[in-house]
Amino acid sequence: MPREAPYLHIADDLRRRIRDGDWAVGERLPSRAQLATEYGVGRNVTQRAMERLIIEGILEGRAGSGTYVRSPRERLRMVRSRHREDRSGSPFRADMLEKGHRGTWESHSEARVPAPEHIAQRLAISPGDLCVRTGYEFFANGLPVQLSTSWEPLAITDGTPIVLPEMGPLAGAGVVKRMRAIGVTIDVAVEVPRPGRADQQEANLLGITVGDLLTRIERTYYDRDGRPVETADIAVPDVRWEIAYEIPIDFD
Structure with missing residues (x-):
């Protein structure tokens, strides 16, 4: 089986941490650089992971401010x-x-x-x-x-x-x-x-x-x-x- 792309692994882990309450709705996540250091990957990898969660509606980017946990989308x-x-x-x-x-x-x-x-x-x-x-x-x-x-x-x-x-x-x-x-x-x-x-x-x-x-x-x-x-x-x-x-x- 092919290995999962690193950014998908990080996206899964960030999703889990948000679900577990590491960051509450409306709270700002660490910067991409900080997360890259924490996960031992390049900034482009954490950027792709966070962009995926933005597409999913879990995170939202605010210009000049950072990336925040978004209120869950209504089904x-x-x-x-x-x-x-x-x-x-x-x-x-x-x-x-x-x-x-x-x-x-x-x-x-x-x-x-x-x-x-x-x-x-x-x-x-x-x-x-x-x-x-x-x-x-x-x-x-x-x-x-x-x-x-x-x-x-x-x-x-x-x-x-x-x-x-x-x-x-x-x-x-x-x-x-x-x-x-x-x-x-x-x-x-x-x-x-x-x-x-x-x-x-x-x-x-x-x-x-x-x-x-x-x-x-x-x-x-x-x-x-x-x-x-x-x-x-x-x-x-x-x-x-x-x-x-x-x-x-x-x-x-």
Whole structure:
């Protein structure tokens, strides 16, 4: 097994010491130079360790003053709801807006990506059929919230203005609205939540620790004929967010 990077070891130890009460909320930590001497490492190592804890929301840097223990972040509720998508285009933006946060995201799309077997099965296509794959990083007020990888069959969107989800006239509008623009009406969304653990890449992007709990959501959208038109793998850090499902009740 490869050895853990020194800064991760120091970050883990600082996290433990804060949890054990070595420094209280609002208290300033020793300088990077002092911690470097204490741990027997270079200042750049302690700097990376403290920057990691700042990303996690455990510490906060104050210009010209130092680094302080931050009040713990509140664990918020993320509501999964079809109605949010119907109202505002992006269910994520709508959910964040209700909490007073500014929901934003970064994305990168790749066209003509062969579908691996597990994605092909979810989309009811053949392995190797071409798709558009889009990776997303979602933020609330600039802080990482969730990751998502979306797959759309190219056979559905090829030659249309919505072939790339984050480009064109409906960029960022959400899957339901985009598909409706080309005559595909999404009728059902199926989500399967499962517990998971963050790998190195997920931990880096979400500002958490490798092995931290995640809620993994396998989501698939279906049109009125029961055809899968998009599927996505979503990862939400459990330490910051709980998942709630809003289920409408229709009365005859």
